[in-house]
Amino acid sequence: MRNKELVREALEARKQSYCPYSGFAVGAALLCGDGTVFRGCNIENAAYPATNCAERTAMFKAVSEGNTDFRAIAIVGGPKGKEPKDFCAPCGVCRQVMAEFCHPKEFQIIMAKSPEDYQVCTLGELLPKAFSPKILEVEQG
Ligand code: THU
Numbered sequence: 001m002r003n004k005e006l007v008r009e010a011l012e013a014r015k016q017s018y019c020p021y022s023g024f025a026v027g028a029a030l031l032c033g034d035g036t037v038f039r040g041c042n043i044e045n046a047a048y049p050a051t052n053c054a055e056r057t058a059m060f061k062a063v064s065e066g067n068t069d070f071r072a073i074a075i076v077g078g079p080k081g082k083e084p085k086d087f088c089a090p091c092g093v094c095r096q097v098m099a100e101f102c103h104p105k106e107f108q109i110i111m112a113k114s115p116e117d118y119q120v121c122t123l124g125e126l127l128p129k130a131f132s133p134k135i136l137e138v139e140q141g
Contacts, residue, residue, distance in 0.1 A: 034069065071108070
């Protein structure tokens, strides 16, 4: 799937955003190795910290469906009801969740304003020196 199509999926996902507190609607579309796309939106809560970001919604949907082979994610965000005017970068917690499942040099993060206007970074660029599962590997006796 091309970047443009993944951005379109993220824009569709954004329509489901539940953001009555911030008024900031985010959509994400996660591409897996088998071509499956998982959509996610931000889901806020009256107890603010219980909010889930769009990226994590998409990743958790994928994992819960047995898919952890993540290749790319498109992200769009901006004030609800308006076209995104800026590129929306993933928050630190979402980057950390990506580090659990994604190859730092291969996983692509597509931050978009529209299908024609986007930037692509790798996870390694956005989260260098990550605390990843490798660090927890212990020598077996
Ligand atoms: N948000 C996301 O969904 N993804 C991000 O990476 C950044 C922030 C959401 C959380 C909250 O609902 C709103 O944007 C404002 O922070």
